[in-house]
Amino acid sequence: MSEPLQKMEAASKLLELKHIDLSFGGVKAISNISFDVLEGEVRAIIGPNGAGKSSLLNVINGFYHPQQGEIWFDGKQRHSMKPYQIAYQGISRTFQNIALFKGMSVLDNIMTGRFTHMHKNMLWQALWKGPAEQEEIENREFVEHIIDFLEIQAIRKTPVGRLPYGLQKRVELGRALAAQPKMLLLDEPMAGMNVEEKEDMCRFILDVNDTFGTTIVLIEHDMGVVMDIADRVVVLDYGRKIGDGTPDVVRNDQTVIDAYLGVSH
Amino acid sequence: MTQSSKKPTYPAPGLDTFPKLLQHNARMFTDKDAMREKEFGIWQSWTWSQVADEVERFALGLQANGVKAGDAVLIIGGNRPRTYWTMCAVQSLGAVPVPTYHDSVASEMQFVIEHSEARVIVAEDQEQVDKILDVKDQCPAVELVIYDDPRGMKGYDPELVKIQDFVTIQAQGEDVRKKNPKQFQELVSMGKGEDISIILYTSGTTGKPKGVVLTYDNTLLTGYYGGLLEGLTENEEILAYLPVAWIGDHIFSYAQSYAMGFCVNCAESSETIAADMREIGPTYYFAPPRVFESLLTNVQIRMEDAAPFKRKMFKYFMQVAKTTGIKLLEKKSVSLFDRFKYALGNVLVYAPLKDALGMGRVRLAYTAGEAIGGEIFDFYRSLGINIKQLYGQTESSVFITVQPDGEVFPDTVGTPSPGVELKIADNGEVIYRSPGAFHSYFKNPESTASTKTSEGWVHTGDAGFMTQSGHLRIIDRAKDVGAFNSGKMFAPKYIENKLKFFPHIQEAVTFGDGRDECMAFINIDLGAVGNWAERNNIAYASYQELAAHPEVNKMVGESVSQVNESLLGDEMLAHSQVSRFLILHKELDADDGELTRTKKVKRKLINERYKVLIDALYAGKTQCFIETEVAFEDGRVGKISGDISIHDAKTYNPVAQAS
Numbered sequence: 001m002s003e004p005l006q007k008m009e010a011a012s013k014l015l016e017l018k019h020i021d022l023s024f025g026g027v028k029a030i031s032n033i034s035f036d037v038l039e040g041e042v043r044a045i046i047g048p049n050g051a052g053k054s055s056l057l058n059v060i061n062g063f064y065h066p067q068q069g070e071i072w073f074d075g076k077q078r079h080s081m082k083p084y085q086i087a088y089q090g091i092s093r094t095f096q097n098i099a100l101f102k103g104m105s106v107l108d109n110i111m112t113g114r115f116t117h118m119h120k121n122m123l124w125q126a127l128w129k130g131p132a133e134q135e136e137i138e139n140r141e142f143v144e145h146i147i148d149f150l151e152i153q154a155i156r157k158t159p160v161g162r163l164p165y166g167l168q169k170r171v172e173l174g175r176a177l178a179a180q181p182k183m184l185l186l187d188e189p190m191a192g193m194n195v196e197e198k199e200d201m202c203r204f205i206l207d208v209n210d211t212f213g214t215t216i217v218l219i220e221h222d223m224g225v226v227m228d229i230a231d232r233v234v235v236l237d238y239g240r241k242i243g244d245g246t247p248d249v250v251r252n253d254q255t256v257i258d259a260y261l262g263v264s265h
Numbered sequence: 266m267t268q269s270s271k272k273p274t275y276p277a278p279g280l281d282t283f284p285k286l287l288q289h290n291a292r293m294f295t296d297k298d299a300m301r302e303k304e305f306g307i308w309q310s311w312t313w314s315q316v317a318d319e320v321e322r323f324a325l326g327l328q329a330n331g332v333k334a335g336d337a338v339l340i341i342g343g344n345r346p347r348t349y350w351t352m353c354a355v356q357s358l359g360a361v362p363v364p365t366y367h368d369s370v371a372s373e374m375q376f377v378i379e380h381s382e383a384r385v386i387v388a389e390d391q392e393q394v395d396k397i398l399d400v401k402d403q404c405p406a407v408e409l410v411i412y413d414d415p416r417g418m419k420g421y422d423p424e425l426v427k428i429q430d431f432v433t434i435q436a437q438g439e440d441v442r443k444k445n446p447k448q449f450q451e452l453v454s455m456g457k458g459e460d461i462s463i464i465l466y467t468s469g470t471t472g473k474p475k476g477v478v479l480t481y482d483n484t485l486l487t488g489y490y491g492g493l494l495e496g497l498t499e500n501e502e503i504l505a506y507l508p509v510a511w512i513g514d515h516i517f518s519y520a521q522s523y524a525m526g527f528c529v530n531c532a533e534s535s536e537t538i539a540a541d542m543r544e545i546g547p548t549y550y551f552a553p554p555r556v557f558e559s560l561l562t563n564v565q566i567r568m569e570d571a572a573p574f575k576r577k578m579f580k581y582f583m584q585v586a587k588t589t590g591i592k593l594l595e596k597k598s599v600s601l602f603d604r605f606k607y608a609l610g611n612v613l614v615y616a617p618l619k620d621a622l623g624m625g626r627v628r629l630a631y632t633a634g635e636a637i638g639g640e641i642f643d644f645y646r647s648l649g650i651n652i653k654q655l656y657g658q659t660e661s662s663v664f665i666t667v668q669p670d671g672e673v674f675p676d677t678v679g680t681p682s683p684g685v686e687l688k689i690a691d692n693g694e695v696i697y698r699s700p701g702a703f704h705s706y707f708k709n710p711e712s713t714a715s716t717k718t719s720e721g722w723v724h725t726g727d728a729g730f731m732t733q734s735g736h737l738r739i740i741d742r743a744k745d746v747g748a749f750n751s752g753k754m755f756a757p758k759y760i761e762n763k764l765k766f767f768p769h770i771q772e773a774v775t776f777g778d779g780r781d782e783c784m785a786f787i788n789i790d791l792g793a794v795g796n797w798a799e800r801n802n803i804a805y806a807s808y809q810e811l812a813a814h815p816e817v818n819k820m821v822g823e824s825v826s827q828v829n830e831s832l833l834g835d836e837m838l839a840h841s842q843v844s845r846f847l848i849l850h851k852e853l854d855a856d857d858g859e860l861t862r863t864k865k866v867k868r869k870l871i872n873e874r875y876k877v878l879i880d881a882l883y884a885g886k887t888q889c890f891i892e893t894e895v896a897f898e899d900g901r902v903g904k905i906s907g908d909i910s911i912h913d914a915k916t917y918n919p920v921a922q923a924s
Contacts, residue, residue, distance in 0.1 A: 144305035149416075154536035156306065207417055 013072070014039040014183060014215050015060065020069035022055060029055045030066070030239045037183070042209055042216045044226045046250075047236035048259060053219045054096065056236065057185050060217070061093050062086040074182065088116050090182035094172045094189060096219075102161035106171050109160055110146060113178030114139040146174050149211070150204060166197035170204070177208065184208065186218040190225055198222065202229055227251065235259065276489055276524050281458030282481045284320070284357040286523040288453065291317035294499055294526050300346045303533035303541055311346060313526070319346075321449045323431070324354035326438030328452070330385065330409055330429075334359030337381040337464065341367050341374070341397075342389030344505040344531045347413045347431060349519055351387045352509075356462060357453050363464045363476070364510040366862055367393060375400035376473060377466050380708065382406055387431075390414040394421070394428065401426055458482045464707050465512055467659050476707030477512075477659045487662040487701035488520030490683045494667065495629050499526035501549040502626070506538050511863070512659040513633070517551050520662075542623030550630040554637035555864065557652070559792075560622055561641050562768045566796045582610035583647070590615075590647030595671050615648050624650050631655050631667075634863070636739070636758075638766030639675035646673070654678050656737060660716065660723055661685075662701030666737045677736035687737065693728045694743045728756070745868065747778025753840050755783065757868075760841055763831065767824045768793045769817075772853050774866055776879055777841060784882045785846040786875065787821055788853055794820075809907055812848045818912055821848060826915035833917050842916045845882050847889075849875075850907045856896045878909065887911050 015037040022030040030052045037043045045053050058064045060071070062083040071078040073089060081089075092113070100109050117139060124132040147153055150170050155163060160171055169189060176184055189205065190198045206229055208214050220226050226233060227247040235243035235250055237259040243250050250256055280286050290299065290313040299313040311319070332338060338355045340362055342348035348364070355362040363381045365374060367389060374396055378386070384406055388394050394412055398421075401407060409427045411434055412418055421428050441448060462481040466474040505518040522529045527549070532541040568579050589607045592599050599607075619625045630645070630652040637654065645652045651670070656678035657663040665687065668679035681687045685699040698721045705713040717723050728746045729739040740746065741756040749755050755777040764773040764785065772788035791808055794817060798805055805811040829842035853859040859871055872879065874893065881889035892906035 141305065144307075148305055151534065153306070153533045154540070210419060211416065 012039055013037070014074060015217075016070075016072040017056075017060070018070040018072070020056075020059060020066045020071070022052075022059060022064055022066045028239055030059070033069075033236070033239075033241045035234050035241065035244055037215060037217055038232075039215055040209070040213050041231040042205070042218070042229055044230035044233045045217065045219045045236065046221075046223070046226055046233060050238075051236040052239040053236055054187060055239075057093070057187055057217070057219060061091060061185055087179060090180075091185065092176040092179040092181040092183075093185035094169070094176050094187060096187040096191065098165075098168050098172055100160045100168060100172055100175070103159055105157050105159055106152060106163070106174075107143065107147070107156050109171055110143045110174045110178050111139065113175035114143060116179050117142075142180075143178055146177050149177075149207070150174050166193050166200075169193070169197075169201065173201075173204065173208075177212070177214075180212075181214060183215045183217065186216065186220075188219050188221065190220060190222055198225065205229060275458070275486070281485065282356065282453070282456035282460065283353055283462065283485065283520070283523050284324075284453040284456060286485070287313070287317050287320060287353055290523065290526050297499065297526070298528045299522070299526075300349070300529050300531070301545075302346050302531040303537070303544075306533075308530075308544070316346075316350065319435070320350050320353045320357065322435040322438035322442065323350060324357040324438065324452070325441040325449055326434035326436070327354060327360075327385065328358055329437045329441055330434065332358055332360050332385055334455075336360040336385070337363050337383045339378060339381060339383040339386040340364040340509070341386065341393045342413060342509065343367050343535070344507075344509060344514070344518070345389065345413065346531060348387075348389065348509055349505075349529065352463070352519060353523075356456070357449065359452070359456060359460065361461050361464055363466070364515070365466060366508050366510045368508075369862065371396040371399040373474075375403055377476075378404045378407065380466075380476060381464060385409045385411070387411045388413070391417040394418070398425060456481070458485070461704065463515065465510060465515065465659055475709055475712055478704040478707050479662055479701075480704050483662045483701045483703060484516060484520045485524060486684075487664050487682075487699070488516045489524040490700075491516070491664045491667070492521045492525045494683055497521065497525045497527065497549060497629070501525065501527035501628075502530060502545055502547045503527065503549045504530050504532065504538070504542050504545055504547045504623075506532055506535075506542075507551070508862075512657075512663055513551060516663045517549070517631075539623065543620070546623065546626040548626050548628045550624065550627050552630070552632060553634045553863075554632050554641070555635070557632060557637065557645060558641055558765075558768075561644055562790070562793050564618070564622075565768065566793065569796070569800070579614060582614040583644075585610050586615065586647035587643065590649055591643065594646055594649055594651060595673070611649075619648055619650065624648075627651070629653070633657060633663075633678075635865075636762040637675060638762075640766065642675040655682075656739060658725060660703040660725075661697065661699055662703070664701060665695075665697050665699065665725070668736075672734070672736070674736065677732055677738045679737065680735055681737075687731075688722075689730055690724075692743070693730070693746070695725045695727050695729045695737065695739070696722045697725065698722050749777055749783075749840065750779065750781050751840070754838070755841055756838065759838060760785070760828065760832070760843065761866075763828045764824065764843075767827075769797065769820060770824060772860075772866070774853075774868070774871055775841075775843065776872075776882070780883065782844040782883075783841045784879075785825065785843045786871075786878070787825075787846055787848045789817060789821065789848060791852070808852060809850045809905065812850060813907070813910070818848060818910065821846065822912050822914055829914060829916050843914050844916055845911060845913050847878060847882065847909050847911045849878075850891060850909055851893060851895060851905050854895070857894070882911060 013036045018034050020030055020033045045056060047053050059066050062081050065080055118135055120132045120135050147156055152170060160168060190201050202225060209216055230247055233247055233250045234241060235256045242259055243253045243256040275281050280289055294313045296312050298310045299316045301308045301310045338360055340348060340351050352362040363383060365377050386397055386407060388410060394410055397410055407426055411429050411431055413431045415430055458481045460481055461478055462484055463479050464476045466476050503518060507514040518529045530545045532538045568576055585606050589599055589603045627650050630650055632652060633655045653668040653673050655667040657665045664682040665685055666679040667682050685697055687697045690696050702721060702723050726743050727739050728741050728743040729737055732738055741758040745757055747755045757775045760775045761773040764770050769790050770787055771790040774786040775783055777783035789812055794811060798811060811817060825843050825846050832838050832842050855862050859867055877891055878889055889909050891909055892904055894902055895905055896902055
């Protein structure tokens with residue numbers, strides 16, 4: 001309990017959402033949500049199906065543009081931006097349904113995550129020798145560190161499509177990490193995994209947070225996992241925020257309990 | 266009695282310890298690679314002079330942290346350069362390295378920590394440090410834990426025990442060296458050949474592990490002599506992938522590397538060994554029969570799935586290799602046409618196959634530890650890979666006998682190594698006296714006295730005999746050799762090995778001591794049988810289901826009767842044909858205590874745990890229910906239960922055959 005509190009006092013806000021409203025036609029996906037993410041913390045977003053969790057992640061990530069509200073990232077207010085511009089700002093993510101290039105090797109997939117760090121234009125790339133090659137070598141070295149970190153050396157050259165689900169998730173995490181993000185968005189990183197794979201993934205998420213100091217925002221359904229690894233938790237229900245705080249506070253919050261177990265309204 | 270006459274000498278005068286050899290190599294082979302490790306996808310290398318520098322700084326750092334002559338320093342790590350450097354650094358101080366198996370659980374580790382009285386532990390990574398902290402309360406003597414890989418090591422509580430990074434210790438050593446550049450030299454020169462060089466704990470099929478104390482004269486001389494015998498040079502390449510706590514790795518990847526000056530390569534991770542081996546192309550290779558067996562099984566499975574043309578080509582040229590290859594390897598006369606066919610086969614099949622196996626450059630390969638199937642043995646030899654058997658144990662610093670070139674047979678283990686005296690005791694047990702014979706068991710004078718006589722003869726615990734050509738043939742563990750009620754000899758392992766030579770049989774346990782007949786438990790090989798099931802459209806969900814399938818039982822039954830038929834030819838063993846067998850519902854596993862960490866069957870435990878099944882076998886039942894506890898990899902315990910069917914096997918009557 002005391003550890004996250006200390007962290008909060010010391011850290012500054014990396015991301016702040018103020019009064020976000022998002023609707024698709026007549027459907028209101030998110031209404032008036034405000035919360036913040038502190039630098040270096042593991043922030044979880046939880047809620048029942050259709051609560052607006054993924055929509056919220058897509059707002060942060062720039063896939064969706066909210067009709068109302070302000071987004072502040074790294075001390076600057078964000079105006080309408082494309083997802084790749086947001087990636088340049090230092091936000092990367094993984095997807096609920098794996099979105100890798102199936103026919104490409106693990107190594108190549110993770111290399112694509114270095115996109116934001118490659119600056120040589122197409123002409124240089126075509127010429128290859130010299131600066132472009134040097135750049136590729138530097139980036140490859142970084143990617144090799146990630147491969148080492150995630151312990152996937154043995155599958156470095158295996159096409160992603162041939163890998164089991166749990167490993168594909170790990171490769172996707174690797175690609176997101178390759179961008180050296182300030183903030184990492186993980187959309188259900190443990191969905192569909194067995195106990196052992198989940199434990200591994202938990203370990204990796206905590207290690208990422210610990211080793212690189214990356215701020216992590218994750219959506220997860222497994223309450224045990226969330227309570228174990230998150231510093232603070234936001235709870236959504238029907239597009240509204242119904243709880244926010246440390247795992248202990250959220251766990252004992254009556255509104256949250258009601259939302260999960262269901263009460264007669 | 267057989268003996269070899271040569272008296273051992275050191276590689277050069279005065280080079281009687283590994284630290285001295287290292288300094289010698291740093292001068293002799295200054296810029297030659299001594300060690301490589303694949304990291305971040307690239308082979309990183311260290312020359313002999315770089316290794317000498319790393320070792321010196323770490324040794325002085327250890328000394329600054331209070332390690333002194335006579336101390337035991339525990340080493341827990343895989344095959345990584347720093348693990349080997351630590352050994353030499355500890356030896357430089359006159360202290361004793363104690364490597365342990367890095368896959369052992371915390372309680373096993375606790376025994377070794379307590380027994381060796383180690384105050385300093387060098388651990389590979391967070392996983393190992395966690396295990397030490399788990400048992401820290403029971404091991405109050407531990408003062409300092411040094412870790413190699415810093416990952417995840419932030420925020421460990423230093424109050425429980427002092428925890429330091431490997432590089433920090435080396436930096437402390439650097440400071441010492443700056444103040445007194447001669448200090449290391451003085452320390453190293455104090456070492457002598459008769460000093461204790463290492464304590465290796467044997468996994469032990471029964472009871473607590475025993476710490477085998479070996480001197481420099483044991484390991485260094487044995488390694489050096491073995492190297493001379495085979496003509497090893499500084500240009501060999503070896504892949505270090507077997508546990509460092511095992512005597513074999515210590516001799517091949519440490520003692521011989523230092524004595525001969527060759528390069529040791531460490532794999533990137535335990536899963537990449539096959540790929541790394543291909544990249545390195547070792548010239549000197551050791552593997553237990555199990556590894557050769559599974560490689561061959563893999564080749565066979567993949568050939569089954571290959572296109573018909575390739576399959577035919579493989580079959581044809583393997584037949585050519587069988588008739589010609591071994592003769593060529595043993596330099597016997599071969600007709601020109603056969604030579605041509607072999608050369609063609611080499612281009613089309615053998616060379617690419619050897620390359621795929623990572624054995625393209627292997628000049629010398631050893632196998633030991635278990636018997637190897639004649640067919641497996643011949644397969645590799647016919648490809649032109651000089652694979653030989655040796656016989657040894659921790660207590661002998663590996664080498665007792667080795668097969669000399671040109672005298673390689675699948676059923677013997679060779680002639681005595683240089684300096685080894687060998688004889689067969691009255692009870693059939695093999696005993697030896699050699700320069701490699703161990704000093705003692707650590708803090709265990711009773712065991713020492715019962716294993717090593719005052720004249721230096723060591724009991725191996727293996728039953729065997731010398732063949733007419735002067736080769737040693739091992740039958741079984743002396744204590745496992747029993748007798749049927751008829752008084753005839755029962756050698757379980759001999760029969761089990763014959764069964765295990767079938768690719769679809771992973772493990773077998775036979776019973777017969779104090780009984781009328783021989784009966785067997787079988788474990789099928791999930792890989793081989795699984796592939797067979799796939800090709801024959803047999804669906805299964807688990808090992809248990811596959812093991813219970815009637816077709817699988819039928820296939821195993823045929824193998825058992827083939828073994829019975831082959832036993833007929835052996836006068837001593839014709840009566841130990843397997844009359845009934847069953848396929849176990851689970852794989853025997855080291856985690857459940859049924860196998861040792863080196864995958865040897867623990868008979869006593871199996872006798873107790875599966876008593877129901879043994880009784881059912883001998884009672885003539887055809888079905889039996891069993892429930893067993895299994896430990897999962899995360900430490901939880903579950904249960905597996907099921908009905909097992911028991912089958913009669915076809916046996917052959919020796920008398921009828923003779924008439």
